[in-house]
Amino acid sequence: MSNPDAPLAGKTVIDLTTALAGPYATLLLASLGARVIKVENPERGGDSSRNNSPYVTADGLQLRRTGPDDMSVSMMARGRGKESITLNLKHAASREVFFDLVRHADIVVENYSAGVTRRLGIDFAAVQQINPRIVYTSISGFGAQGVPGEGKAMDTIIQALSGVMMTAGEPGDAPVRFGLPIGDLVAPLFAVIGTLAAVMDAERTGEGQHVDVSMLGSLTSLVACEPFDALESVGFPLRTGAVVPRLAPFGTFQSVDGWFAICAPTDAFAEGTLAAIGRPELVDDPRFSSRDARVDNADELHALVSEWARTRSSAEVLSAFEHNGVPAAPVRDTATAVRDDIVTGRGEVVPLVHPQFGHFEGLYGTGLPVVFSRSRADLSKPAPGLGEHTDGVLGDLLGYDAERVAQLRQDGVL
Incomplete structure (x- = not known):
């Protein structure tokens, strides 16, 4: 019934x-x-x-x-x-x-x-x-x-x-x-x-x-929700691996003891990211001061995040992002996620x-x-x-x- x-x-x-x-x-x-x-x-x-x-x-x-x-x-x-x-x-x-x-x-x-x-x-x-x-x-x-x-x-x-x-x-x-x-x-x-x-x-x-x-x-x-053909035509690669350059800083990165994800495409989130990794002075750097500039220099920006994170624990990394208002989360295994x-x-x-x-x-x-x-x-x-x-x-x-x-x-x- x-x-x-x-x-x-x-x-x-x-x-x-x-x-x-x-x-x-x-x-x-x-x-x-x-x-x-x-x-x-x-x-x-x-x-x-x-x-x-x-x-x-x-x-x-x-x-x-x-x-x-x-x-x-x-x-x-x-x-x-x-x-x-x-x-x-x-x-x-x-x-x-x-x-x-x-x-x-x-x-x-x-x-x-x-x-x-x-x-x-x-x-x-x-x-x-x-x-x-x-x-x-x-x-x-x-x-x-x-x-x-x-x-x-x-x-x-x-x-x-x-x-x-x-x-x-x-x-x-x-x-x-x-x-x-x-x-x-x-x-x-x-x-x-x-x-x-x-x-x-x-x-x-x-x-x-x-x-x-x-x-x-x-x-x-x-698949068609993302205009992959159009993105490729203006220089974005179809496959970008762990990061998404057109939304930089955006992707998954490795800490000492695990992986984490950040999604920080807006000016406010990007500013928080630079503050979290101890580089607040880069907010005014022409390479990172606007969304378009960050996209043009995505490799450099993502390299800064990676270099900072690989010597720190996930707890330390996530605490820094949280403190600066950046959307971030650990990459969890399935057993943890379903519980x-x-x-x-x-x-x-x-x-x-x-x-x-x-x-x-x-x-x-x-x-x-x-x-x-x-x-x-x-x-x-x-x-x-x-x-x-x-x-x-x-x-x-x-x-x-x-x-x-x-x-x-x-x-x-x-």
Whole structure:
């Protein structure tokens, strides 16, 4: 039962997604209060995330499963707040069950390769005939039109094609792959934005629509937020490594015991930086007295910061910047970052809980990084076992009797 105080309370989502991009989108919808019914293929062991090592077992984190109740950390994170039913969509008899689900739904989300839902007979055109108000969201690598050939989209492929790999590192470096699967995580954000907009439109017009989001387009659109071509044409290198010369002083620098970041592009912040490093007289130096001058002499300015910092501790460095009003912060590792009291206190990062074994220290997952003044958002419900809610959903929601459910299971539909 969804939280009645949540923004999407009363909305039902049929979740046909697997892996990361699609499940993250439906995780966000679940956190906003929608009832998410996850449809999983019983022949393949359900969502591919269920088979991602490592697993939480009765004895803690293990690289391999040790028992039937073990669950992958991936599924523990991505399956929260959802109900799981099994349905073999390749079985001819499954279509009737699926369409019955659609009659009770507001949203369908899928992330099959382009063309797969049409071959299965469950694409938007087919679904719209069953429920004209349905919002049907597709997340794919390249868009619903597909691309010639296989067109397989994995995060690294999307990073490579989007240009983002050539925005980090020093000039001449090999391409830099983001450690975070940014392609898989950006597309679902746009998918949720599009889905919610289409739901609002359906409530106004009574007509649903197809929301088509591509991973490549989502990530490339962010790359295009920075005018890299224009910047190169006036002499700014595409790749600038640890610093950003056009915003100098700006970047990451090394102290005796760690790394820190400063962002000081304005005159006031730059003046504070020069005071912090013990060179206040340089405020009136023509090389650093204006923003444009600092950009022209960024290498010299950044060298001054680096030389000063490398003989000092991070605590000393950050104290000096703070004292002089300069935005600065330590570069933290992920383990420290996810335990920050600010983000955990706001529910932006939350502990992951196994439905049987509970929480093991060190296991954290994404929360909803939105805090409402009145509505409640929640991701405390653990991920379901494969097909855990099949009988309940088919019985309570669709009105199937036990005999029919048993026959569907016997026939290989469920």
